[in-house]
Amino acid sequence: DTGVSQNPRHKITKRGQNVTFRCDPISEHNRLYWYRQTLGQGPEFLTYFQNEAQLEKSRLLSDRFSAERPKGSFSTLEIQRTEQGDSAMYLCASSSTGVDTEAFFGQGTRLTVV
């Protein structure tokens, strides 16, 4: 396992369509995070899992967004009825359990809503 893997790398979709992204974390990492990054901004926190439990969700995560991590391994982020404002880079990160730990990031999925 060489790192956090995200698929697809790029997604172009029409407004109103649903999209789903996948993240495979580093295998021994219990914690998984989703972030969104728009041009000129740093990554913004969306949600966080410890194992299969979703422990925190940002106000940025509207009702159209849902994330799952059913078996505590890979995670999916679904956006329903996409809007042009959803266009961004969606980043996944993982970390091990512990106080002194850092997050390792994947290469992201770039979503373009046309």
Add this chain to the structure above:
Amino acid sequence: AQSVSQHNHHVILSEAASLELGCNYSYGGTVNLFWYVQYPGQHLQLLLKYFSGDPLVKGIKGFEAEFIKSKFSFNLRKPSVQWSDTAEYFCAVMTGGFKTIFGAGTRLFVKA
């Protein structure tokens, strides 16, 4: 609410110049502090981190950062930059909930 402020959005330097990027955070509790770097076309990579102990931490590629608790600051420094340091640099704070908050980033361009 927790936040991270990076002082400069764009910095242009000539090779061999010294670099200092400012970072301040707002959070009253215990924090872990990071600088991440994103080279063009690549993913975020950890440059250095502070968890506890010596407030002057050294990272990869000659970078260092100093945690000044009284100033809520974690500035990044490098004595002599290289063209290959051209990248975007993000300061980040991990709070007790293990959520990492990022600054808006500083784009560094080093002229050869």
